[in-house]
Amino acid sequence: MKWFPILCLSLLFLIACKDQGKREILPALNAGFSSFEERQKNSGRDETAVYTQTAASGIHYRLAARRATPGVVHIKSVYPVNEQRQLPDFFRDFFGEDFWREYNSPQMRMGSASGVIISDDGYIATNNHVVADAQSIEVVLYDQRSYQAKTIGVDPATDLALLKIEEKNLNFIEFGNSDSIEVGDVVLAVGNPFNLASTVTAGIVSAKARNINIISDQAAIESFIQTDAAVNPGNSGGALVDVYGRLVGINTAIATPTGTYAGYSFAIPVEIVKKTMDDLLRFGKVVHAYLGVFISDMNGEKAKLLGIRQTTGVLVDSLQSLGAAKRAGVQKNDVIIEAGRRSVGTSTQLREIIARHGPGETLELRVIRNGEEKIIPVTLLPETETRQSEAALLKVLGIEIENLSPQERRNLNIEGGVKISRITKGALSGTGIKTGFIVLRVNGKSVNNRNEFLDELRDKQGGMMIEGIYPGSPGLFYYAFGL
Numbered sequence: 001m002k003w004f005p006i007l008c009l010s011l012l013f014l015i016a017c018k019d020q021g022k023r024e025i026l027p028a029l030n031a032g033f034s035s036f037e038e039r040q041k042n043s044g045r046d047e048t049a050v051y052t053q054t055a056a057s058g059i060h061y062r063l064a065a066r067r068a069t070p071g072v073v074h075i076k077s078v079y080p081v082n083e084q085r086q087l088p089d090f091f092r093d094f095f096g097e098d099f100w101r102e103y104n105s106p107q108m109r110m111g112s113a114s115g116v117i118i119s120d121d122g123y124i125a126t127n128n129h130v131v132a133d134a135q136s137i138e139v140v141l142y143d144q145r146s147y148q149a150k151t152i153g154v155d156p157a158t159d160l161a162l163l164k165i166e167e168k169n170l171n172f173i174e175f176g177n178s179d180s181i182e183v184g185d186v187v188l189a190v191g192n193p194f195n196l197a198s199t200v201t202a203g204i205v206s207a208k209a210r211n212i213n214i215i216s217d218q219a220a221i222e223s224f225i226q227t228d229a230a231v232n233p234g235n236s237g238g239a240l241v242d243v244y245g246r247l248v249g250i251n252t253a254i255a256t257p258t259g260t261y262a263g264y265s266f267a268i269p270v271e272i273v274k275k276t277m278d279d280l281l282r283f284g285k286v287v288h289a290y291l292g293v294f295i296s297d298m299n300g301e302k303a304k305l306l307g308i309r310q311t312t313g314v315l316v317d318s319l320q321s322l323g324a325a326k327r328a329g330v331q332k333n334d335v336i337i338e339a340g341r342r343s344v345g346t347s348t349q350l351r352e353i354i355a356r357h358g359p360g361e362t363l364e365l366r367v368i369r370n371g372e373e374k375i376i377p378v379t380l381l382p383e384t385e386t387r388q389s390e391a392a393l394l395k396v397l398g399i400e401i402e403n404l405s406p407q408e409r410r411n412l413n414i415e416g417g418v419k420i421s422r423i424t425k426g427a428l429s430g431t432g433i434k435t436g437f438i439v440l441r442v443n444g445k446s447v448n449n450r451n452e453f454l455d456e457l458r459d460k461q462g463g464m465m466i467e468g469i470y471p472g473s474p475g476l477f478y479y480a481f482g483l
Contacts, residue, residue: 292323398426
């Protein structure tokens, strides 16, 4: 079976801890723990000559391919005979009905994909969707040696997984730095498309911090490196490397109407991969940090309303009352332009930066408030019961929501309401509701913001009715569903 599910994640519902005294939720760290990056540096492999040779090698990329190819493995995941794996409706459009029928065929029991060796003692990074629900996982090395792999941990929010095989002195791919690559840089994709082992393709970085809204998880983090390197089914979990053969991303998604390469592919930045792999090794799960803000991207209209010139950055629409940002002094209508000394132009970039940090770490925010810049150190907090409760409700509904701006309310001539910004799998996804719908009433009661909307549905059971409008379409629309 050849498949290439495309997943990755988005919601920034970054939140706080109810009790400051409960902040210490992590197990005590082992004093002997070393990150995968430290393991690579301590392996004794000297790459100085490689970089010198690569720099002098002209326009071909043979040295990068030679270095990276032995570190990419072929992963074969086997699923129970009577199990038909369920994919979001999005994949029907992405792969087409023929692929969907083939995918759900009870005779199709094996998935073929890729993985990246990240340490010489057998740890392998791949996508969560490559190994999720697998009954067994076989890893085939570049030299055709085969091993059964153990899953150390998975993280649906980043679509990453850590595997382990029992072997020593393996070829691993050295970590690069996804921050240092820029649009226009040459990159290579290495993987096993269509079971064609150790295939290398080349392209350039087309964009960074790309959010393509393909993951149904409510805590999804999407900040892809977009490239035009050819990536196809079977490349999932494989390596995206720079011209020195250093890992800059894990190939995860393709944008295509046919299910095969049609111009663009997407990779998870290695800076997210590093943190995720270390957490999975240390804790068996990823410990995500939350800022406690609801945000939206800045634009010219919002800048005009705020009376500032800044048209890029992230606008703080509202804050959680017990959130890390609120405690640190961040205010509504602050515009975040920098986080951790990295420029922030969009909410996707801010999500990526926070995904690299853990609870208890301090992140310095640079914000514009009333036309003046301020520096605000924020100590990030872990997920709380409040976050879990709200996230659970939104997951049941299968939507993400955001408040309307004053300008949007004026343009639509309405006093309140909330906008559905994303639809995932849930109670509302089967009603035919579309992204952009403005909810005005729930069970006949007006809702003016996201908190009122959630309050009307929290702890409810039975039949529900929402009423609202689509901007640009006449009349009211009604959707009934059950909880």
